[in-house]
Amino acid sequence: MYTTSDSGSVWFGSPVPEIASALVASLAGRDELVWGGARLRVRGFALEGAAAVVEGEVELATATPVIVRHEGRELLPGDEWFVERLLHNLVHKADVLGLPAPRGLRVLEAGPRRRFAVGGAPRIGAQVRVALDADARFVAALRSWGLGLDTLQGFGWIR
Template identity: 50%
Template structure:
């Protein structure tokens, strides 16, 4: 927790052994807004309909659930009784609504999965006072160039990520200057969100920026679609 922002891990157990690939990310946004709606209906409506504070950006992050010890199954996303998902926001009002919303739940619904909560753990913010950080993502980073999704090996990837960071800084009233270097990337992946394709890759990036912006990004995520489960930072 830092500057009013929060990120936290929700440990959970799935009641089934697999999930359809088309459902890995699709439920993320609805779940986040549902948690917020139970605490702050006006905020949930604003985020869903318009964005936040006059900006189209939604300052919240959520990951798709990830499972340990799940045997790989061809054609489906394997699950287990030992899983986690993560949520966070750099905005105190959003962060507190998410945390309060999850505190009142014993189970969550993720498409066909019933997820039983086993615990909630706040995650501390690393020390970013040096003005630089290496961020590695759990879920693919979404970025676009000329209306097409691009991967970390694209020549404009670092520039588009820097541009996205400046937009986030402007919304939060933070210094926007930053410098991005791509260190490594996972393989290109395609996922569906309500049957619409999303193309991205996990990435490891080095970012130089104001410490407060690095703190905020750690709670928010990298790139586009963070409220849909993408760009969540380890």
């Protein structure tokens, strides 16, 4: 989260409970964080839990941009091929996990285009809110894995 005032928020997190627990334990004993050249006063922190996993149609919103590519080009929601390539990615993830493939992917809302440099290479994407019909076990796995590509770099993280 970005702010221009002296009172703002910094979010740290992980979809993996063990990592999130380590972050909470580390923050609990601090009253200040040094971030580059900035000293940030810790006034408090909160732990956000994941929503209950259900069977059938679910809505998922990302906290970070989703990366989707087609023919070497990064796509944004609304671009031709975005939904097809994101669904292809999700079907591949379900196949890797041995779970039923999701169906009926729809983009409900999209944030603005965001550009990041990761290891000197550009990444372009946007946060999204999607609906899909999926097996509850697959939805639980997606909450840890994320939507789209480059999830190991922090993209496509589901709130």
